[in-house]
Amino acid sequence: MDAPQPPSSPPIRVFVVEDQTKILKNQLRLFENHPEMDIIGTALSGEAALEEVPKLMPDVLLLDLGLPRMSGIDVTREVKARFPKIEILIFTIFDEEDKVLEAVKAGASGYLLKGAPVDKIIEAIKEVRAGGTVIQPNLARRLLRHFRVEPDANPAPTAPEPVPAANDALLEPLLKPLSDREREILQLIAKGVSNSEAARLLDLSKATIRTHLEHIYRKLEVTNRVEAVTEGIRKGLISV
Incomplete structure (x- = not known):
């Protein structure tokens, strides 16, 4: 046996x-x-x-x-x-x-x-x-409404000082825009899709989804999904 x-x-x-x-x-x-x-x-x-x-x-x-x-x-x-x-x-x-x-x-x-x-x-x-x-789909849109009005309720941040050209190479990883795949994943997040569901929809592994999310967080200078969606909306990268 x-x-x-x-x-x-x-x-x-x-x-x-x-x-x-x-x-x-x-x-x-x-x-x-x-x-x-x-x-x-x-x-x-x-x-x-x-x-x-x-x-x-x-x-x-x-x-x-x-x-x-x-x-x-x-x-x-x-x-x-x-x-x-x-x-x-x-x-x-x-x-x-x-x-x-x-x-x-x-x-x-x-x-x-x-x-x-x-x-x-x-x-x-x-x-x-x-x-x-x-983020459950049936609450995600209601939750996001809070974030959509927040940027308008606060004063616009002061524009950063121009960075000398000599430092551009050092700052490039932070300033690099989101790739098409990253924007696609961020859009799915905004709709309330989980990592597992995103992996199935895009025919990717969950590990790959997590790696893309790490890149998104780093580029947008955020630490979680809700902040990422907020920044994505504020920057016009995604729609809800």
């Missing part, structure tokens, strides 16, 4: 924060048949989560946005300040777009609508664990 094959990689360590006991139990039940996920702990409040997270050090924090007292935004800000390598995936509802925006600004790697099917939740957890960001 053949011995069972060991998993190709260790399970992703997930900590779940949800203040509604019934919802929490339902969420945990979803993961029962998914050995690639290891639920290492739960908390019913943000305060309890901040006590347990330093002890358990999960890979991904699955965090309810609408917590009592200490909000999911506050938890996100605190966790990312203390443990920047922990990825945070927010659970939200349709009418929380302002809070989602604040959570992303605080460091959340993405968000899901409550009631999302388990395969979407699993894919999202894997996505953020791999360094990606999850």
